[in-house]
Structures are given as C-alpha cells and as structure tokens.
Amino acid sequence: MMLAGHCVWSVEGVILNADQGFLDLLQRPVDEVIGVSYRQITDARDLDRSADMLAALKDGAAPVRLQKRYLRPDGSSVAASLLVTRFDNPDRLISTLFWHENGRPLPPARLWEAALRIRHVHDARVSLFGADLSSDPVGSLLIGIYLAEAEGRVIRLVDIATYANIPLSVSERWIKVLQQRGVLEDRDAKAEITFTQSGSNKVEAMLATVYEAPGSTAIIFDSHDQGNSSFW
Structure with missing residues (x-):
C-alpha cells in the first residue's frame, strides 16, 4: 500500500510542521522532527541533490520533484518520492511525500502528470465544444482535489467549485456524496477538503490506468519549466 505524508519547511530546509504521515515515514516522535534540518534526516547519498532542490526553489519557481532517501533512528534508509512547492506570506516550502513501507520507490510524478493530462484534455474539450x-x-x-494535495495546496469548497467551473451548491452536494462514499474525509464542506486513504488509493489507481493503457506515453517536461526534472 502506498503511504503519504506532508511537511512544512523553512526556505533554509528546517522543519516547521509535519503531519503524522511524515512522522511515520521517519519513525520519529514530533519533538525529534520539528526544528530539525533536512541534512539531519537525509541519507548522505542524497544530500547534494537535496541542496540542489532547495537552490532551485526560488520565489515564484515551479514545484520541484525529487526521489530521495530518509534516515530512520535505527540507521536504515527509506526511499520516498516528493513534490515540493514554495509559497510566500509567509515564505515556506510544502512537501507532499509518497512511499511504500518496504522502501520500494514510487512514481508519484507520473500520477501527478496523469492528473495534469486529464485536466488539459478537459480544458481542451471545454474550449472546443463548450462548457455545456x-x-x-x-x-x-x-x-x-488530487492536484491540490499533490502540489501541497489547501483546497476548500469555493476553490474546487471555481476549478471545476460548477456552482457552489452543486459542488457542495457532490462533496457530501463523496464523503458519504468514504472517498473524502467527513468534515464541514467549507473546511479543507482531503481524501481518505481509501479515496486516495482509488484515485491513484484510476490515474495509473493512464500509463497502463496501450500506446500511452509519459509527458516529458522541460527541466527549465519543472525546476529540475533530471531527478527523475
């Protein structure tokens, strides 16, 4: 099963906040994580690449994708794939991480690209045939919702209604249905919208079919546009 976590960093690479998923990845309690530099929890083999990633995340830069290994207290390393986005006011970095507990590297960038592909096809359909x-x-x-989670953004009802180009009342109704089906966390629709673990797994299984389909080819991003796609 794929696991996921999130973490907030300073632009210098110091951990400011972390969810339980990230703590589970490191197998450390919160008091051993907050205030720690990325250098203290990164496998020595990946320190240079991590430093390059920070350098690439200048103000206004596109999200950077990276696969790296994190150190656990017992000295073992666990591989994770992450997408890091820089935000301002206040200036900070937000990471979304994916990994398998057995350490097998995962390709979240491909899932993200699949979601972008679906979005671009929908946009083209609207442009060519009209929204109706x-x-x-x-x-x-x-x-x-998936793109927001993958890119480390908070998304609420008004945001997703604007994204989907549907009325607020319609969005709220569908959000409630998805909550009842166990796809989304059951909370006030005006609060942050997030997937349940089951919902996340189902959406990622759906996105994976984009790459498993006959004749499917991966999207190739220019390294200038994506910060540093050479990590992949």
Missing part, C-alpha cells in the same frame, strides 16, 4: 457539453462534475472534483 463538457460537464463531468465528479471527475473534475476528484482531479482538482
């Missing part, structure tokens, strides 16, 4: 012939509210909601 391109309605897919549930699909748009799922892709919008």
Whole structure:
C-alpha cells in the first residue's frame, strides 16, 4: 500500500510542521522532527541533490520533484518520492511525500502528470465544444482535489467549485456524496477538503490506468519549466 505524508519547511530546509504521515515515514516522535534540518534526516547519498532542490526553489519557481532517501533512528534508509512547492506570506516550502513501507520507490510524478493530462484534455474539450457539453462534475472534483494535495495546496469548497467551473451548491452536494462514499474525509464542506486513504488509493489507481493503457506515453517536461526534472 502506498503511504503519504506532508511537511512544512523553512526556505533554509528546517522543519516547521509535519503531519503524522511524515512522522511515520521517519519513525520519529514530533519533538525529534520539528526544528530539525533536512541534512539531519537525509541519507548522505542524497544530500547534494537535496541542496540542489532547495537552490532551485526560488520565489515564484515551479514545484520541484525529487526521489530521495530518509534516515530512520535505527540507521536504515527509506526511499520516498516528493513534490515540493514554495509559497510566500509567509515564505515556506510544502512537501507532499509518497512511499511504500518496504522502501520500494514510487512514481508519484507520473500520477501527478496523469492528473495534469486529464485536466488539459478537459480544458481542451471545454474550449472546443463548450462548457455545456463538457460537464463531468465528479471527475473534475476528484482531479482538482488530487492536484491540490499533490502540489501541497489547501483546497476548500469555493476553490474546487471555481476549478471545476460548477456552482457552489452543486459542488457542495457532490462533496457530501463523496464523503458519504468514504472517498473524502467527513468534515464541514467549507473546511479543507482531503481524501481518505481509501479515496486516495482509488484515485491513484484510476490515474495509473493512464500509463497502463496501450500506446500511452509519459509527458516529458522541460527541466527549465519543472525546476529540475533530471531527478527523475
């Protein structure tokens, strides 16, 4: 099963906040994580690449993707794939991490690219055929929420309604249905919208079919556009 976690860093690479998923990845309690530099928890083999990633994340830069190994207290390393985005006011970095507990590297960048591909196809459909012939509210909601989580953004009802280009009342109704089906966390629709673990697994299984389909080819990003795609 794929696991996920999130972490907030200073632009110098010091951990400011972390969720339980990130603590589980490191197998450390919160008091051994907050205030720690990335250098203290990164496998020595990946220190240079981590430093390069920080240097690439200048103000306004595109998100950077990286696969790296983290150190656990017993001296073992666990491989994780992460997407790091820089935000301002206040200036900080937000990481979304994915890993298998057995340490097998995962390709979250491909899942992210698959979500972007679906979004671009939908945008083209709207442009060519019009919004009235391109309605897919549930699909748009799922892709919008997934992209927000993958890119480390907080998304709420008003944001997802704007993204999906559907009325607020319609978005709220579908959000409640997805909560009832166990796809989204059951909370006030006006609060942050997040997947349950089951919902995340299902969406990622759906996105994986984009790459498993016959004749499917991966999207190739220019390294200038994506910060440092050479890590992949």
